[in-house]
Amino acid sequence: MIDQRRIAALVITVLSAALCVAPVWGAAQTEVLRDVRAAFEREVGGIDIDPVYREKLVRQTEELLRQNRTNFDSSQFFLLIDRNHTEQKAFLAFFDAAGERVTLVGADKTSTGNPARRGYFETPTGVFENKPANMSYRALGTKNSHGWRGFGAKGSRVWDLGWQRTVRERNQPMDIRMLVHATDPEFGEPRLGRVDSKGCVRISARFNKFLDYYGVLDREYEESVKARYVLLKVRNPVPFAGKHIVVIDSEQ
Numbered sequence: 437m438i439d440q441r442r443i444a445a446l447v448i449t450v451l452s453a454a455l456c457v458a459p460v461w462g463a464a465q466t467e468v469l470r471d472v473r474a475a476f477e478r479e480v481g482g483i484d485i486d487p488v489y490r491e492k493l494v495r496q497t498e499e500l501l502r503q504n505r506t507n508f509d510s511s512q513f514f515l516l517i518d519r520n521h522t523e524q525k526a527f528l529a530f531f532d533a534a535g536e537r538v539t540l541v542g543a544d545k546t547s548t549g550n551p552a553r554r555g556y557f558e559t560p561t562g563v564f565e566n567k568p569a570n571m572s573y574r575a576l577g578t579k580n581s582h583g584w585r586g587f588g589a590k591g592s593r594v595w596d597l598g599w600q601r602t603v604r605e606r607n608q609p610m611d612i613r614m615l616v617h618a619t620d621p622e623f624g625e626p627r628l629g630r631v632d633s634k635g636c637v638r639i640s641a642r643f644n645k646f647l648d649y650y651g652v653l654d655r656e657y658e659e660s661v662k663a664r665y666v667l668l669k670v671r672n673p674v675p676f677a678g679k680h681i682v683v684i685d686s687e688q
Contacts, residue, residue, distance in 0.1 A: 469539060472513070472528070472650070472674055473541050476646065480542060480544055485540070490540060493518060493540070497516060498538050502536060511530070511676050512680070513531075513541075514681065514682055515529070516682050516684070517559075519683055519684070521687070525543055526639050527541070528542045528646075546629075547619070550634075556633075556634045558603050561683045563682050566597065566653040566657075571596060572594060572596055573596070575592040575618070586617075587617045588620065596613070597681060598613070600613075614635065617637075648671075654677055656679050658677065
């Protein structure tokens with residue numbers, strides 16, 4: 437016979453726990469940012485940022501996100517890229533939906549498109565989504581004819597952002613398959629920090645692993661059973677995970 441009293445007690449316990457846990461995420465946002473910043477400093481290292489540049493970048497990014505509130509309707513982490521040819525920086529960033537404020541959690545070097553080179557393209561600016569419709573994949577680690585592992589070491593994550601409109605030399609319009617990926621550990625990593633790619637966004641192996649392991653951009657992947665095969669079997673998804681890559685040009 438079912439013990440109604442035990443069921444009632446269990447329901448009360450579960451509801452009480454839910455009431456206790458529900459406000460924690462909002463209250464814990466500061467703690468989450470603190471812990472993620474510490475993990476970034478420990479696992480990526482990153483670079484120092486000039487305070488004046490930081491303030492300018494934050495203001496510019498906040499204005500862009502206000503124009504895209506349908507995408508940023510909740511607090512979340514995102515990847516921020518500055519394609520400015522004299523900056524070339526990648527940021528782990530956080531958007532606080534309540535205050536419409538952006539926090540730069542950590543910074544690292546990047547390489548975006550060099551339109552001055554033949555067959556290369558300018559990396560497009562805007563807000564892009566990491567979603568299973570353009571399924572991510574992993575680098576095979578094979579070398580090209582020049583000895584480069586273009587997507588980085590074997591197993592490195594490649595985020596596919598789909599076809600995007602950009603320009604090539606002489607401002608000719610062109611669609612490119614926009615990717616975010618690591619680069620060759622031996623030849624490509626030392627070149628980060630300057631325009632060097634064919635149009636995609638290159639990041640360091642350390643930053644690649646960080647975004648992958650903590651699922652910073654994998655909100656939709658975690659929600660999709662069919663897409664989870666792309667994710668690491670051993671991972672530690674961060675609270676407030678997002679799905680956006682934001683590319684700006686601080687020179688504009």
